[in-house]
């Protein structure tokens with residue numbers, strides 16, 4: 001391309017950008033003020049200040065200057081940042097009807113989820129409500145504690161055997177935990193597990209992580225590039241590859257499931273089997289839900305909602321994708337906190353021993369006798385959440401909040417760090433202190449919208465797998481501390497424990513991450529096998 005043509009193109013782009021921006025400003029409603037935020041540069045916005053920086057870092061930095069609600073420009077996309085728990089509650093909970101959608105993203109919505117056919121990434125509307133209702137039915141506390149109890153107990157017990165087989169040596173248990181969770185969630189959602197499936201699922205996670213990475217959001221950062229022919233195939237080849245992988249795996253799983261149900265007369269407790277038996281699954285793939293495919297929102301329409309195969313497998317996959325990394329991350333922090341706090345381990349073990357007498361594992365019915373264990377899990381989420389951020393939300397119509405104009409389709413990024421570190425809400429915000437969640441009689445405090453961990457979100461898009469996640473965590477921590485003491489590596493010279501570095505960097509874990517699971521007195525492999 002000649003220099004003059006290049007210059008002409010660049011100047012035209014800048015002019016169009018300026019006109020477009022002017023038009024947006026002139027659409028501002030009366031008496032509203034624009035959200036504060038760092039001044040954007042033409043075309044790149046604030047990318048030079050925020051790209052490749054951990055989100056919470058730039059949120060903290062800009063919050064000092066612009067306050068707890070401000071905007072930044074991720075290229076052409078405007079992000080509204082909420083860095084205060086009362087603001088998050090006001091918008092995501094009290095104005096949930098406006099703030100519960102998901103932004104359109106080419107990689108996630110357009111390609112990976114075939115136009116938003118996914119519970120986690122569909123826009124707020126009738127399609128999402130129908131998907132959410134099906135997921136909710138499968139994940140209530142009651143269903144988790146009744147239908148999935150055996151699966152959870154079997155998988156967690158298998159994990160105990162793996163931990164025992166490390167013979168008290170130091171190691172990083174992350175891989176064992178991840179494999180165990182994949183088996184658990186695959187059994188719950190698809191009704192099967194295998195080494196091959198586990199490998200496929202791990203590959204699927206790698207693809208999904210790339211799809212989620214905001215750094216790959218080319219069309220959102222620079223919308224005009226989408227007009228370049230075939231550019232999507234080049235820029236988004238990773239998203240297409242991830243989707244093919246997912247489609248292949250899903251088709252095979254669905255075929256296997258249909259075959260099994262034929263062979264065993266429909267006897268199967270998995271979520272997929274339940275849906276397949278009770279709902280109409282169409283082989284015709286419906287059009288994009290991003291435009292909202294359900295005509296009406298009344299009870300009859302909901303009952304007659306036809307799931308197609310893509311919706312169905314998307315829901316199963318969502319359980320795995322949403323449930324594995326998050327639960328592994330939570331467990332990694334729980335072990336790190338417990339290994340550095342043996343006094344907390346001893347208190348939990350005392351409670352477990354009194355309740356179980358050392359000859360069985362805890363069940364959901366024991367919860368009321370294990371308040372310290374439950375409080376410790378909550379406190380881990382508060383003190384060291386893997387992330388301080390929710391998934392991106394977006395608005396379904398214009399809104400005015402505290403005089404600020406928030407247009408329709410704004411991308412909302414909510415960080416709940418201010419809740420977890422609040423001196424107003426917590427006696428010792430900077431300490432790991434499970435007592436934060438116990439009352440004066442040592443009982444678990446009642447749910448409190450502000451003080452309870454925010455890691456599962458709030459409002460209508462709150463994590464639908466919350467009860468399953470909590471049950472997995474309570475069961476895993478309960479089983480581990482019934483059988484093992486978690487110990488640090490020992491310095492060969494001083495013979496002193498090498499404490500893990502608990503300094504908090506978002507989405508990172510203590511490094512090196514090495515622990516030992518030392519069987520408690522009397523614990524043998526035979527005993528583990530026999531225990532129920």
Ligand code: HEM
Pocket residue numbers: 119120121132135318319320322323324326327330389390391392455456457458460461462463464465466468469
């Ligand atoms: C410790 C474990 C977990 C954590 C910390 C966690 C956290 C979250 C968060 C923060 C969100 C987004 C909330 C928002 O956007 O406002 C979410 C959404 C979701 N989670 Fe979880 N989650 C966990 C486990 C699970 C499990 C086990 C499942 C399913 C089996 C699951 C299924 C989902 C789904 C389907 C959504 C999307 C909900 C929607 O958009 O309507 N999660 N989760």
